[in-house]
Amino acid sequence: MTSPPPPPGCPAHTPPPYRSGPSVAARLYGPDFAARPEAVYQALRALGPVVWVDLAPETPALLVVDYAACLEVLRDAGRFSKDSRRWQALNQGQVPPDSPALALMAWRPSALFTDGPEHARLYTAITDSLGQLDPHVLHDTVIACCEPLVEEFGPRGRADLVTDFAIRVPGRVLARLFGCPEDVGARMVRGVGGLIDATGARAQAASQDLSACLAGLVALKRDRPGDDLTSWMLQHSAGLSDREMVDQLVLLVGAGTVPTAGWIASGLKLMLGDPRFAGTLKRGTVPVQAALDEVLWRNAPMANFSIHYAIEPTTVGGTPVPAGVPLVVSHASSNLQTHRLYGKTVAHNRAHLAWSAGPHACPAQDPATAITKTAIETVLDRVPGMRLTVRDEDVPYRPGPFHRTPASLPVAFAPVQPSARFGDHP
Ligand code: HEM
Known part of the structure; x- marks a missing residue:
């Protein structure tokens, strides 16, 4: 049997030996992977349900690329732990300390890295508090955060909808939902921006400043509670x-910003660049x-994540998996694999894994959907007649294994003159 040729970024068939152990089938970083991840996932699925990849230079992991195998990992908390202190290569000093993957994988005392009852306690505090958000207030909050951004770029007649809009909306909305006073909110947004864009010492400084700023917010809300997420979590x-409050707020803002920005940007790209949607836009529906x-089906904003560690050596989809190796769930690969089964009928079909599944499934699905949908509707409504100035297929994506986000x-x-447009929203 002959195999298809490997796509760029995927030296799949004669993989070089990786250190003394695994053979790496693909690199999930760099411009080649960012340009054509679908081809890489397809080639990886041909190799098996679980394959070795590099998340960054000298940062190997096992990628779970098959839908059923992903669910096997996500639903078996008895065999698989989220605690990254089990990562043996890191503990043995084999992962470079400046590996960019560490920004999301290094252990922190938050719900994301806990298991069992400890996780349930933190997760319930988060979900119950998110459940208290009033959808009408959230809707108005998103519009109030979007309008100043549109006002800034509207008069120019051109914009980059990623840097001028999508990447800036989620942090601003979360700052308001947390009940941040204006100066604290601005500092939080700066801190998150630093986490996203900086590396090394600058990212560390941004992370420390974000924690310090959120510690101030927690102290303020203990003293003077309000009608906001921070106060509801404190009262839970x-x-x-x-300390736990600060760590969960860092998780909320860290986990919420990039995927929501990616969803807004990819949604706008589809609305503006795909004739199926661009046509309906012109007709006004x-x-x-x-x-x-x-x-969510074709470009899952959290493309590869939900990282688990086998507690004992085991198998996944029949493939041997050693203990203490990062087992990265490919939401993107499993969605693309399953998408084909559903053909064109994916609207309202929620069998995808874009939100993950099992105990760690995203607790913010409803508010994230409301933020994304309102942000897109607001910018399309306030700036009519927008057209992409590059071909849809030339839109670049941010490199990296975890997120799928247009870069611009x-x-x-x-x-659009501000005075002509912005008086009409209550
Ligand atoms: C307001 C925006 C959002 C907030 C506040 C938020 C918050 C969170 C939190 C706190 C977790 C950790 C849950 C846990 O480990 O128990 C999480 C997990 C997750 N979220 Fe979200 N999220 C947001 C938007 C999104 C979006 C837009 C997506 C993609 C469509 C997404 C996908 C995921 C996935 C895949 C996980 C599982 C991660 C893992 O287990 O490693 N989230 N989210």
Whole structure:
């Protein structure tokens, strides 16, 4: 049997030996992978349900690329732990301390890295508090965060919808939902921006400043509670300490910003660049939800994550998996594999793994959907007639294994004067 040729970024068939152990089938970083991840996933699925990849230079992991195998990992908390202190190569000093993968994988005392009852306690405090958000207030909050951004770029007649809009919306919305006073909110947004864009010492400094800023917010809300997420989490029967509160707020803002920005940007790309959606836009009917569903299936904003560690040597989908190796769930690969089974009928179909599954599934699915949908509707409504100034297929994506986010989305439009547009929202 002859195999298809490996795509760029995927030296799949004669993989070089990786150190003394695994053979790495693909690199999930760099421009080649960012340009054509679908081809890499397809080639990896041909090799098996679980394959060795590099997440960054000298940072190997096992990628679970098959849908059923992903569910096997996500649903078996008895065999697989989220605690990255089990990562043997890291503990043995084999992972470079400046590996960019560490920004998301290094252990922190948050729900993301806990298991069992400890996780349930933190997760319930988060989900119950998110459940208290009033959808109408959230809707108005998102519009209030989007309008100043549109006001800034509207008069120019051109914009980059990633840097001028998508990447800036989630942090601003979360700052308001947390009940941040204006100066604290601005500092939080700066801290998150630093985490996203900086590396090494600058990222570390941004992370420290973000924690310090959120510690100030927790102290403020203990003293003077308000009608906001921070106060609801503090009042929750789980009884979170101040330290635990800061760690969960860092998780919320860290986990919420990039995937939501990616979803907004990919949704806008589809609405503006795909004739199926661009056509409906011209007719004035805007099926944003259908575009958002399609993004979750075809371009999962958290492409590869939900990292687990086998507690004992085991198998996944029949493939041997050693203990203490990062087992990365490919939401993107399993969605692309399954998407084909559903053909064109993915709108409203929620069998995808874009939100993950099992005990660690994203607790913010409803608010994240509301933020994304309202942000897209607002910018399309306030800036009519936007058109992409690059071909849809030339839109670049941010490199890296975990997120799927356009790097820029340049558009042009007839300049919008703020005074002409912004008086009409209550
Ligand atoms: C307001 C925006 C968001 C917030 C506040 C948020 C918050 C969180 C939190 C706190 C977790 C950790 C849950 C746990 O480990 O128990 C999480 C997990 C997750 N979220 Fe979200 N999220 C947001 C948006 C999104 C979006 C837009 C996506 C992609 C469509 C997404 C995908 C995921 C996935 C795949 C996980 C599982 C991660 C893992 O287990 O390693 N999230 N989210």
